[in-house]
Amino acid sequence: MTAAIQFVIDVLSLGGAYALMALGLVIVYGILRLVNFAYGELIMAAGYTLYLVSASPLPWLVMAVLAVGAAVVTGIATDYVAFRPVRAKSVTAVLITSFAFSTLLQNAAQLLISPRPRSIPLPEVFSDTVTLFGVVTPARNLITIAAAAVLLSLFTLAMRRTVLGIAMRAAATHFTMARMLGVPANLVISTAFAISGLLAGTVALLWLGRIGTVVPRVGLEPLLIAFIATVIGGMRSLEGAVLGGFLLAFIDTALNYSLPQDLLKFRDAFTFSLVILILLWRPAGLVRGPATGQRT
Amino acid sequence: MALAVEALEVRYGGIRAVRGVDIEVGDGEVVALLGANGAGKSSTLLAIAGAIRPYAGRVRLDGRDVTGSIPERMVRAGVAMVPETRDVFPDLTVEENLRLGAYVRRRDRADVEADRAAMFALFPRLAERAEQTAGTLSGGEQQMLVIARAMMSRPRLLLLDEPSLGLAPTIVEQIFAMIARLAATGLSILLVEQNVGKALAVADRAYVMRLGRIAAAGPARELAAAADLKEHYLGG
Ligand SMILES: Nc1ncnc2c1ncn2[C@@H]1O[C@H](COP(=O)(O)OP(=O)(O)O)[C@@H](O)[C@H]1O
Numbered sequence: 459m460t461a462a463i464q465f466v467i468d469v470l471s472l473g474g475a476y477a478l479m480a481l482g483l484v485i486v487y488g489i490l491r492l493v494n495f496a497y498g499e500l501i502m503a504a505g506y507t508l509y510l511v512s513a514s515p516l517p518w519l520v521m522a523v524l525a526v527g528a529a530v531v532t533g534i535a536t537d538y539v540a541f542r543p544v545r546a547k548s549v550t551a552v553l554i555t556s557f558a559f560s561t562l563l564q565n566a567a568q569l570l571i572s573p574r575p576r577s578i579p580l581p582e583v584f585s586d587t588v589t590l591f592g593v594v595t596p597a598r599n600l601i602t603i604a605a606a607a608v609l610l611s612l613f614t615l616a617m618r619r620t621v622l623g624i625a626m627r628a629a630a631t632h633f634t635m636a637r638m639l640g641v642p643a644n645l646v647i648s649t650a651f652a653i654s655g656l657l658a659g660t661v662a663l664l665w666l667g668r669i670g671t672v673v674p675r676v677g678l679e680p681l682l683i684a685f686i687a688t689v690i691g692g693m694r695s696l697e698g699a700v701l702g703g704f705l706l707a708f709i710d711t712a713l714n715y716s717l718p719q720d721l722l723k724f725r726d727a728f729t730f731s732l733v734i735l736i737l738l739w740r741p742a743g744l745v746r747g748p749a750t751g752q753r754t
Numbered sequence: 755m756a757l758a759v760e761a762l763e764v765r766y767g768g769i770r771a772v773r774g775v776d777i778e779v780g781d782g783e784v785v786a787l788l789g790a791n792g793a794g795k796s797s798t799l800l801a802i803a804g805a806i807r808p809y810a811g812r813v814r815l816d817g818r819d820v821t822g823s824i825p826e827r828m829v830r831a832g833v834a835m836v837p838e839t840r841d842v843f844p845d846l847t848v849e850e851n852l853r854l855g856a857y858v859r860r861r862d863r864a865d866v867e868a869d870r871a872a873m874f875a876l877f878p879r880l881a882e883r884a885e886q887t888a889g890t891l892s893g894g895e896q897q898m899l900v901i902a903r904a905m906m907s908r909p910r911l912l913l914l915d916e917p918s919l920g921l922a923p924t925i926v927e928q929i930f931a932m933i934a935r936l937a938a939t940g941l942s943i944l945l946v947e948q949n950v951g952k953a954l955a956v957a958d959r960a961y962v963m964r965l966g967r968i969a970a971a972g973p974a975r976e977l978a979a980a981a982d983l984k985e986h987y988l989g990g
């Protein structure tokens with residue numbers, strides 16, 4: 459029984475982080491039909507902001523807000539620097555500029571700070587453990603679950619209840635039609651990048667909190683996770699991204715629990731094999747998005 | 755609102771879809787734009803609405819040059835477009851689709867609410883399906899929804915692209931009755947149609963397009979009387 463509870467907590471906390479990562483990637487993809495390859499650097503930006511303010515006397519929560527803010531600003535900057543100038547020209551151009559922006563940010567971190575890991579401030583509670591139903595688990599896991607639940611609910615509410623949220627869902631299906639109703643294209647796109655940054659920044663706090671350090675290439679793994687989760691879930695659907703995140707976490711955790719010790723280092727190979735099987739079964743992902751819509 | 759299109763040209767790469775078109779729509783006037791498939795009618799409308807950039811020419815609203823404006827600015831200027839692709843947002847509810855139609859005036863909550871009630875009174879089918887997603891509506895209902903949605907921005911010029919396309923005759927009747935009612939409110943309308951008879955019955959004036967150019971123009975009554983209209987310009 460305790461093993462089952464432990465398993466559920468592990469899946470939910472890992473899945474919560476994965477789901478937020480995936481949602482942050484797909485919110486931009488849904489509207490622009492373009493993958494933001496500089497997405498991982500939003501997490502990096504949040505991490506280095508934490509490092510840079512760590513010497514200050516600010517309370518951790520304020521540092522965290524600054525870090526998330528830095529990810530939001532970097533997200534919006536990605537739009538202005540890498541997407542907006544070439545968006546109308548070609549998909550290839552945006553792929554290249556978003557890769558270039560990603561590399562630029564990583565190199566900047568290497569040059570201006572260091573290629574070596576830098577430690578980031580963490581709140582006391584991150585290293586605490588709690589006993590829940592007889593299971594000892596890091597408090598960080600429960601915080602991750604709570605943060606994911608709160609953010610996903612807020613996100614859903616905003617997308618359903620606010621005019622801007624409705625406009626963003628509309629823009630994801632028929633961008634030009636939304637514009638012909640007066641929805642400003644640039645506002646929708648900037649908002650998507652800002653939300654992407656908000657999600658990435660929050661994930662950064664929880665994700666980097668496991669290891670307590672930040673390196674220039676720290677964004678690579680989250681980008682990969684987000685990408686795989688959205689591909690499994692369906693690139694066209696926000697619900698799909700969340701589902702994909704939890705499913706990927708379930709696969710990873712199940713393999714962690716079941717693989718013998720000497721096979722554990724090949725876990726990712728098993729994960730990817732399962733992902734390929736899922737995609738052979740449902741090539742468009744688990745959740746189909748809205749039927750129509752062109753790239754803008 | 756008065757619209758003046760002057761020497762408009764639209765190109766898709768090497769394809770010259772519109773080759774120097776002049777169209778005028780007077781304040782409160784209903785003007786039909788007729789022509790066979792591929793004549794360049796939709797391209798003309800999309801260029802006026804700002805959805806595609808004209809290659810050359812001018813678009814004026816009440817004398818003001820708005821050529822090449824982005825679509826969201828055209829809506830603010832009072833132009834609403836209903837494309838022939840009938841683009842409802844399929845996973846949004848009917849109510850949400852209408853709410854989005856009022857995007858440019860979303861702050862006048864009371865007015866928007868009143869307009870939505872008016873649209874539901876005009877289209878009772880939409881009222882019944884207010885909470886359904888638009889993707890579940892029939893073709894006729896979707897056409898009503900896109901017209902109602904366009905009206906939610908309180909336009910002064912409505913661009914309608916083939917509203918009767920692919921609809922059952924009874925629905926077509928309803929749609930044209932609807933257009934007549936909107937016209938009676940003093941709204942300027944530029945109506946693209948393949949249903950020549952119905953379009954000329956509701957319009958004050960008409961233009962006929964052929965291969966990207968205006969091939970004939972005149973009062974709707976005169977064009978309707980010209981027996982050779984169909985054979986000559988509309989491809990039979
Ligand atoms: N997006 C497009 N890309 C390339 N050619 C197009 C496009 N849209 C329309 N055309 C071409 O432009 C011409 C005019 O099309 P259109 O404006 O849709 O005419 P109509 O609405 O009168 O049927 C046609 O030859 C059509 O094939």
Ligand SMILES: [Mg+2]
Nearest residue numbers: 795796797838
């Ligand atoms: Mg057409």
